[in-house]
Amino acid sequence: MSPEEFRRHGYALVDRIADYWTKIGGLPVGHAVAPGEVAAALPADAPESGEAMETILADIDRVVMPGIVHWQHPRFFGYFPSSTSPPSVLADLLCAGLGVQGMLWATSPACTELETVTLDWLARLLGLPEEFTSGSTGGGVIMDAASSATLVAVVAALHRADPGWRDHGVRGRYAVYASAEAHSAINKAVRIAGLGEDAVRSIRTDPRTLAMDAHDLAGRIAADRDAGVVPLMVLVTVGTTSTTAVDPLPAIGPIAAEAGAWLHVDAAYAGVAAVCPEFGWVHDGLEYADSYCTNPHKWLLVGFDCDTFFVRDRLALTGALGVLPEYLRNAATESGDVIDYRDWQIPLGRRFRALKLWFVLRWYGSEGLRAHVRNTVAMAQELASRIAADDRFVIVAPHPFGLVCFRPAALPGEADTAADARAALLLERANASGTMHLTHTKVHGRYTLRLAIGNAATTPDDVAIAWERLTALV
Amino acid sequence: MSPEEFRRHGYALVDRIADYWTKIGGLPVGHAVAPGEVAAALPADAPESGEAMETILADIDRVVMPGIVHWQHPRFFGYFPSSTSPPSVLADLLCAGLGVQGMLWATSPACTELETVTLDWLARLLGLPEEFTSGSTGGGVIMDAASSATLVAVVAALHRADPGWRDHGVRGRYAVYASAEAHSAINKAVRIAGLGEDAVRSIRTDPRTLAMDAHDLAGRIAADRDAGVVPLMVLVTVGTTSTTAVDPLPAIGPIAAEAGAWLHVDAAYAGVAAVCPEFGWVHDGLEYADSYCTNPHKWLLVGFDCDTFFVRDRLALTGALGVLPEYLRNAATESGDVIDYRDWQIPLGRRFRALKLWFVLRWYGSEGLRAHVRNTVAMAQELASRIAADDRFVIVAPHPFGLVCFRPAALPGEADTAADARAALLLERANASGTMHLTHTKVHGRYTLRLAIGNAATTPDDVAIAWERLTALV
Numbered sequence: 001m002s003p004e005e006f007r008r009h010g011y012a013l014v015d016r017i018a019d020y021w022t023k024i025g026g027l028p029v030g031h032a033v034a035p036g037e038v039a040a041a042l043p044a045d046a047p048e049s050g051e052a053m054e055t056i057l058a059d060i061d062r063v064v065m066p067g068i069v070h071w072q073h074p075r076f077f078g079y080f081p082s083s084t085s086p087p088s089v090l091a092d093l094l095c096a097g098l099g100v101q102g103m104l105w106a107t108s109p110a111c112t113e114l115e116t117v118t119l120d121w122l123a124r125l126l127g128l129p130e131e132f133t134s135g136s137t138g139g140g141v142i143m144d145a146a147s148s149a150t151l152v153a154v155v156a157a158l159h160r161a162d163p164g165w166r167d168h169g170v171r172g173r174y175a176v177y178a179s180a181e182a183h184s185a186i187n188k189a190v191r192i193a194g195l196g197e198d199a200v201r202s203i204r205t206d207p208r209t210l211a212m213d214a215h216d217l218a219g220r221i222a223a224d225r226d227a228g229v230v231p232l233m234v235l236v237t238v239g240t241t242s243t244t245a246v247d248p249l250p251a252i253g254p255i256a257a258e259a260g261a262w263l264h265v266d267a268a269y270a271g272v273a274a275v276c277p278e279f280g281w282v283h284d285g286l287e288y289a290d291s292y293c294t295n296p297h298k299w300l301l302v303g304f305d306c307d308t309f310f311v312r313d314r315l316a317l318t319g320a321l322g323v324l325p326e327y328l329r330n331a332a333t334e335s336g337d338v339i340d341y342r343d344w345q346i347p348l349g350r351r352f353r354a355l356k357l358w359f360v361l362r363w364y365g366s367e368g369l370r371a372h373v374r375n376t377v378a379m380a381q382e383l384a385s386r387i388a389a390d391d392r393f394v395i396v397a398p399h400p401f402g403l404v405c406f407r408p409a410a411l412p413g414e415a416d417t418a419a420d421a422r423a424a425l426l427l428e429r430a431n432a433s434g435t436m437h438l439t440h441t442k443v444h445g446r447y448t449l450r451l452a453i454g455n456a457a458t459t460p461d462d463v464a465i466a467w468e469r470l471t472a473l474v
Numbered sequence: 475m476s477p478e479e480f481r482r483h484g485y486a487l488v489d490r491i492a493d494y495w496t497k498i499g500g501l502p503v504g505h506a507v508a509p510g511e512v513a514a515a516l517p518a519d520a521p522e523s524g525e526a527m528e529t530i531l532a533d534i535d536r537v538v539m540p541g542i543v544h545w546q547h548p549r550f551f552g553y554f555p556s557s558t559s560p561p562s563v564l565a566d567l568l569c570a571g572l573g574v575q576g577m578l579w580a581t582s583p584a585c586t587e588l589e590t591v592t593l594d595w596l597a598r599l600l601g602l603p604e605e606f607t608s609g610s611t612g613g614g615v616i617m618d619a620a621s622s623a624t625l626v627a628v629v630a631a632l633h634r635a636d637p638g639w640r641d642h643g644v645r646g647r648y649a650v651y652a653s654a655e656a657h658s659a660i661n662k663a664v665r666i667a668g669l670g671e672d673a674v675r676s677i678r679t680d681p682r683t684l685a686m687d688a689h690d691l692a693g694r695i696a697a698d699r700d701a702g703v704v705p706l707m708v709l710v711t712v713g714t715t716s717t718t719a720v721d722p723l724p725a726i727g728p729i730a731a732e733a734g735a736w737l738h739v740d741a742a743y744a745g746v747a748a749v750c751p752e753f754g755w756v757h758d759g760l761e762y763a764d765s766y767c768t769n770p771h772k773w774l775l776v777g778f779d780c781d782t783f784f785v786r787d788r789l790a791l792t793g794a795l796g797v798l799p800e801y802l803r804n805a806a807t808e809s810g811d812v813i814d815y816r817d818w819q820i821p822l823g824r825r826f827r828a829l830k831l832w833f834v835l836r837w838y839g840s841e842g843l844r845a846h847v848r849n850t851v852a853m854a855q856e857l858a859s860r861i862a863a864d865d866r867f868v869i870v871a872p873h874p875f876g877l878v879c880f881r882p883a884a885l886p887g888e889a890d891t892a893a894d895a896r897a898a899l900l901l902e903r904a905n906a907s908g909t910m911h912l913t914h915t916k917v918h919g920r921y922t923l924r925l926a927i928g929n930a931a932t933t934p935d936d937v938a939i940a941w942e943r944l945t946a947l948v
Contacts, residue, residue, distance in 0.1 A: 001560035001837065003492040010488030013564050017571030018477040031583050035811040038587035046595040050839035067584025072573045084573040086475035090487050092570035096777050097491030099546045099558040109505050110541025113512035121520040144618060145821035155666055169670030170644055184799040185822060192629055192820065194668020196643030241801055303570050304823055325658040327715055327915045337509040346666065346820060347619035348659060349778055363475065365524035441801045
C-alpha cells in the first residue's frame with residue numbers, strides 16, 4: 001500500500017471513527033450475536049490473493065460491528081469504564097505509524113524518557129510519594145493491565161524476601177494477604193509465581209464498608225508468623241472491583257511494615273480520582289507502600305492498555321526481572337545512566353504507549369481531567385440520591401466514586417433467592433433493551449447491580465434515561 | 475475534542491505518517507540524543523490547562539523524532555525486523571477508535587471470534603498440526619510478546635505435571651531444557667514461575683549449526699531423572715535470536731515425549747517463513763509439540779504487538795490460568811460454548827489485536843506474504859554471497875532466513891581480542907554513519923555483526939548501500 005493509498009484509506013477510517021462516535025448514542029449498547037455467529041460469517045481460510053481495503057471495511061460493518069459491545073457508548077455502565085478519548089486515539093495512531101520498539105533505552109530513547117517523564121507528571125498529579133518518581137529511588141512504568149502489575153509486585157516481593165530466589169526458586173512458606181473483596185488477579189498472580197493459591201489469606205472486611213479489617217489482617221499475620229510462614233505481601237485495594245471499597249491504608253501500612261511484607265496498592269480504578277484534591281484521601285498512607293498501580297485506561301480517558309505501575313525501589317524490580325544476553329548489550333545500558341524498561345515488566349518488547357498518556361495529559365490539562373472526574377462523581381451521586389429516594393430499590397454499598405451498587409428492595413415475605421432472581425432478571429431485561437449495559441456482583445452473597453459511570457461521552461441525561469428504564473422494568 | 479476536530483486532527487496525523495514513510499529512507503536510521511536529553515526537553519509537570527493539538531504535534535518534531543531509532547527504515551537491520559505495514563496501522567487505528575475490551579467473549583464476541591478464526595487461518599497457512607486449531611483440542615491466542623508465551627507455556631507445563639500446583643505452588647524439583655542459544659526469555663520465565671534459573675539446563679549446540687544437540691539433551695534428561703529431578707519442559711527454538719539456528723525438532727520431539735516433558739517451540743522470528751512451502755521444513759516435528767509461538771509482528775508485516783501462541787490442549791491453559799470471580803460471571807461463559815481469552819494469558823484485559831492480523835492477512839493475501847518472505851530471503855542470500863566472496867569478511871553461521879551473521883576476517887597475526895575490537899568499531903562506525911542500523915551478538919565467544927532484513931520498505935538497493943558502506947569502513 002503506497003503512502004498515497006494509506007492517506008486515502010486513513011482519511012476514510014478517521015471519518016468512520018468520527019461517524020461512529022457521532023451516532024454511537026443511538027445504537028443498542030450490547031452485541032446482537034450468539035456464540036459462533038461471528039466465526040460462521042467468516043471464511044475458513046485466509047485469501048490467496050490480496051483484497052481491496054473497501055472489501056475489508058465492508059466486513060467491519062457486516063461481521064464485526066454486530067458482534068461488539070459498545071464500550072464507548074454513553075450508556076455503557078458495565079464493569080468499570082474503559083473510556084478512550086480522541087487525543088488518545090490520535091496518539092495510538094502515531095504509535096502504530098512510528099512503529100518503534102522501546103524494550104531498551106537504546107532502541108528508542110524518546111520512548112523510554114517520555115514514559116519516565118509523563119509518569120513523573122502523573123505521580124505528582126496524583127500526590128504519590130516523591131520516592132515513586134524517577135528523580136528519587138523509584139519510578140513508574142506503563143504495563144498492559146493491573147493483573148500484570150500485581151504479578152510483578154509479587155515477584156519483586158519474592159526477590160526482596162530472598163535474593164537467592166532468582167536462582168533456586170521459591171523456597172520456604174509464604175503468605176499473601178488481601179481482602180476478601182480484592183481482585184482475582186492476586187489469585188492468578190500467586191499461581192503464576194509458583195506460590196499456589198493456598199498462600200492467599202482472604203482477610204475479613206467490614207460488613208458496612210466492605211474494606212479490609214486491619215485487625216483481622218494483624219491477627220492472620222501473627223498466626224502465620226507463629227507457624228513459621230513468612231508474610232510476603234499485603235495487597236491493599238483502593239476501589240475494589242465489586243463495590244469500590246477502599247481498604248484503610250493508614251491502618252494497614254504500619255502492620256505490613258512491622259511484618260516486613262511488601263505492600264502493594266491496587267488502585268486500578270479509583271487512584272486517578274486523586275487528580276482532584278478532594279479525593280487526595282484515597283492515597284493516605286501511601287508512604288508505607290512499596291508499589292502502587294492505577295489505570296488511566298479506566299477513568300482517565302486513555303485508551304486501553306495503560307496501567308501505570310510505580311515502585312519505591314526500582315532496584316527491587318530490575319533485580320527480580322533483569323536479564324542481559326549479549327544481543328541486548330549496548331553502551332547506554334552499561335553506562336548505568338538509562339532505564340531499560342524491559343527489566344520492569346514481564347514481556348521484552350514494548351510499544352510507545354507513553355504517547356497516549358502524554359497526549360491526554362496535555363490535551364485536557366489537569367483541570368480537564370479534574371472536571372471529568374468531578375462530572376462522573378456528580379452523576380453517580382445524583383443517581384444514588386434517586387435510588388435512595390425510591391422505595392423499590394436499596395443501595396447496598398458506599399459509593400464515593402462513579403459506581404453505584406444497588407438492587408430491587410425485597411417484596412413483603414420474599415425469600416432472598418427469589419429476590420436475587422428478580423434482580424438478575426431486571427439486569428437481563430435492562431441490557432436486552434439496548435438502552436444500557438450493566439453488570440453485576442454479589443454483596444454479602446446477594447445479587448447486586450453495578451452501574452459504573454465514567455465514559456467521556458456520558459451526560460446526566462444518559463444516567464436519567466437508564467434510571468427511568470430501570471424503574472419501568474423493576 | 476468534537477468528532478469534527480478529531481476528523482481534522484486525524485487527517486493531519488494520517489498525512490504526517492504518510493509523509494514520514496515517504497521520507498524515512500533519507501533519515502539517519504539511529505537516534506541523535508544522549509541519555510537525559512529527551513527528558514530535559516520536557517516540562518517538569520503536566521500542564522494545568524489543556525493545550526492545542528498543534529502544540530502537541532510540534533513537540534513530536536522537537537522532542538520525540540530526534541530521540542527515536544527508525545525501526546521502519548529500509549536500512550534498519552538491527553535485532554529482528556519489527557515491520558509494520560499500512561494495513562496494520564489502519565487496523566490499529568480502528569482498534570483504538572472502537573475501544574472495546576476482549577477479556578471475555580461476552581464483552582465483545584467479535585473480538586474473541588475474529589481472533590480465533592484468524593489464528594486458525596494462520597495455523598493452516600503455516601502448516602501447524604490440526605490439533606493447534608480451534609476445531610480440534612487446541613487453538614491460538616494473541617499475546618504481546620514471545621516472552622509472555624514462554625512464561626505461559628512454563629505455567630501450563632507445571633499445571634500438567636502437578637494438578638495440585640494451582641493450590642500448593644511449585645513442589646518438587648523440576649528441570650527445563652533449552653539450548654545454550656535459546657532466548658533469555660526462558661531464564662526470565664522460570665524465575666517468574668518460581669522455579670529459579672538453576673532449573674534451566676543449557677544444552678550444548680552443534681558448533682557448526684548452533685542448533686541444539688539432541689544427544690546432549692537426552693543425556694541431561696537421563697541424569698536429571700536419575701537424580702530425582704522431573705523434566706518439566708523442553709524449549710525448542712526455530713530461529714535463535716543470535717543467529718537463527720533451528721533446533722532439530724524431529725530428533726528432540728521423541729526425547730521430550732518419552733520424558734513426559736512439555737514441548738514448547740519458540741519460532742518467534744522464523745516460524746512465519748512457513749507461509750512458503752519451501753520453508754515448511756521449519757515445522758518438521760511439530761506433531762510432538764504441546765505449544766508453539768511465532769510473531770507476525772516480526773516478519774509478517776503486523777505491527778507490534780502480535781505474538782501468536784498456539785496450544786495443543788486448550789484445557790491445559792485454562793486449567794492453569796482460569797479464574798472466575800462473581801463480577802466476571804455471565805451466561806455465555808457458563809454455557810461452555812465460548813472462549814474467554816482472559817484464561818489464556820497473564821493479564822485480564824485485552825485489546826482488539828485480531829484486527830491487525832486480519833487486515834494484513836487479507837490485504838496482502840497468502841501470496842503477498844509469501845512474496846515478502848521470499849524477497850527478504852533473496853536479499854539476505856545475495857548479501858551472504860557478496861560477503862562470502864570478499865576476503866575481508868567471514869560468515870560465521872548458517873543463514874537460511876533473513877539474517878546474516880559475519881565479521882571482519884582476522885588480519886595476519888591478529889589476536890582474537892583485537893579482531894573483536896575491530897569488529898565492534900566497524901559496527902559503531904556503520905551505525906554512526908546513519909546509513910544503517912546493525913546490532914551484534916557473540917558466536918563462539920567472538921564478536922559478530924548481525925544484519926537482519928525483513929522490513930516492508932527494504933529493497934536490494936538498500937542492502938547494497940549498506941554493504942558498500944561496510945566495505946568502505948572495514
